[in-house]
Amino acid sequence: MGFTTAMENWSAFRDPELAKRIVAEIKARVTRPVKIMEVCGTHTVAISRTGIRQSLEGYVELKSGPGCPVCVTDDTDIDGMIHLARQPGVIITTFGDMMRVPGSSSSLLEEKAQGADIRVVYSPLDAVQVAEENPGRQVIFLGVGFETTAPTITLALEETRRRRLDNFFLYSSHKLVPPALVALLEDAELGLDGFLLPGHVSAVLGRQAYDFIAQEYGCPAVIAGFEPVDILYAVSLLVKMVEDERPEVVNAYPRVVKEEGNPLAQERIREFFRPVTVRWRGLGEIPISGLELAETYADLNAVTRFLAGGRGFGYGGTEPGAKLRGCACGEVLKGKIDPDQCPLFDRVCTPTHPVGPCMVSSEGSCAAHYRYDRH
Amino acid sequence: MCLAVPARVAAVEERYAWIEAYGNRRRVATGLVPEVKVGDYVLVHAGCVLQVIDEPEAKETLRLLEEVYGTSL
Numbered sequence A: 001m002g003f004t005t006a007m008e009n010w011s012a013f014r015d016p017e018l019a020k021r022i023v024a025e026i027k028a029r030v031t032r033p034v035k036i037m038e039v040c041g042t043h044t045v046a047i048s049r050t051g052i053r054q055s056l057e058g059y060v061e062l063k064s065g066p067g068c069p070v071c072v073t074d075d076t077d078i079d080g081m082i083h084l085a086r087q088p089g090v091i092i093t094t095f096g097d098m099m100r101v102p103g104s105s106s107s108l109l110e111e112k113a114q115g116a117d118i119r120v121v122y123s124p125l126d127a128v129q130v131a132e133e134n135p136g137r138q139v140i141f142l143g144v145g146f147e148t149t150a151p152t153i154t155l156a157l158e159e160t161r162r163r164r165l166d167n168f169f170l171y172s173s174h175k176l177v178p179p180a181l182v183a184l185l186e187d188a189e190l191g192l193d194g195f196l197l198p199g200h201v202s203a204v205l206g207r208q209a210y211d212f213i214a215q216e217y218g219c220p221a222v223i224a225g226f227e228p229v230d231i232l233y234a235v236s237l238l239v240k241m242v243e244d245e246r247p248e249v250v251n252a253y254p255r256v257v258k259e260e261g262n263p264l265a266q267e268r269i270r271e272f273f274r275p276v277t278v279r280w281r282g283l284g285e286i287p288i289s290g291l292e293l294a295e296t297y298a299d300l301n302a303v304t305r306f307l308a309g310g311r312g313f314g315y316g317g318t319e320p321g322a323k324l325r326g327c328a329c330g331e332v333l334k335g336k337i338d339p340d341q342c343p344l345f346d347r348v349c350t351p352t353h354p355v356g357p358c359m360v361s362s363e364g365s366c367a368a369h370y371r372y373d374r375h
Numbered sequence B: 001m002c003l004a005v006p007a008r009v010a011a012v013e014e015r016y017a018w019i020e021a022y023g024n025r026r027r028v029a030t031g032l033v034p035e036v037k038v039g040d041y042v043l044v045h046a047g048c049v050l051q052v053i054d055e056p057e058a059k060e061t062l063r064l065l066e067e068v069y070g071t072s073l
């Protein structure tokens, strides 16, 4: 099959006629409003952009959860990163999404304007290249992301060993999705009927990693791709399971997600990291939900090397966990309120003047609602 | 942030591959999926191949949808 043929075939996942039929089927089946949470920022944007959220209004309530790794990065982590950027001789390398995220008193973008050497990279391997080209400087990569991103970082760590670099360090703020799902499932107030599971996290974890959702919590969950038909198909499967009271964990994205995921990527996460308890913005501390560098790679850890107070210290001068500037991100990330229910939304907080990270990140719930769902 | 884009593998080297996506060529790491070969469609995230896209599975999903929703795709 040639390139165009394959792409043409996949365009069926964007077919408007098919999407309409699925919407109609969902509406016909639903006997009471079904509350579904998506936990992937890319889903959040796709659902808002394509109008799926609105097309199902009154039938299926699609709530955005803690699906954007930038948004769930705790203030104490952001402040720690900013503190790192202020160290003389240091070069900070980061994904672009992190630049404008406000810590308690500054952002990386502001630090850059003040003269800090902060460089946006597309891949963690590009950060290794920066280290190689700057032998007299210490290059720190800010590792933010879920299971999708963590394995790519391991390739960078391996590359520093291969090139025998001694000036590359990682600030690992990586987080794990299943422990966050547990925290949400145990929050009775949320009353969720089902989960739309993140397609690309699942490409690494595999379907079986989520079986506990149905088995232990009796909640249905469906792994979904990112085209409109992918998402609607997953929602229709969820609605059916809710109506039939037969919860299962279903893979509706088998062209990318395998039953066992990508075992090599999982293996690499286990080799390079160890699971630890970390703070999530909005959700607080979640047991064993983050990744710290493994002992074997401790010499690459930017926290032990450069942060005397350790992780979670109040580098920005505020108490860790303090609620900042009246931002309701915490409630938004848990799906307890919609972004437009935050008193600052669209009045004080806009994408050009963001107050919280949910408005900064292009995949944040507030940014997505601002762009596509304002009535 | 977990955005991953589909691309076609144009050439493979040791630990890397050249991919074509949206008319661009780019070198990506293949350490997470060492078995990629020329012609494969892959999912790329942060400069690394994350998974090979399974074309028969894509067709199967579409066939299933066609069966349930009665559209010819």
Ligand code: SF4
Pocket: A326, A327, A328, A329, A330, A332, A339, A342, A343, A344, A345, A346, A349, A350, A354, A355, A356, A357, A358, A359, A360, A366
């Ligand atoms: S609208 Fe702004 S202030 Fe309100 S929760 Fe969202 S990011 Fe925070």
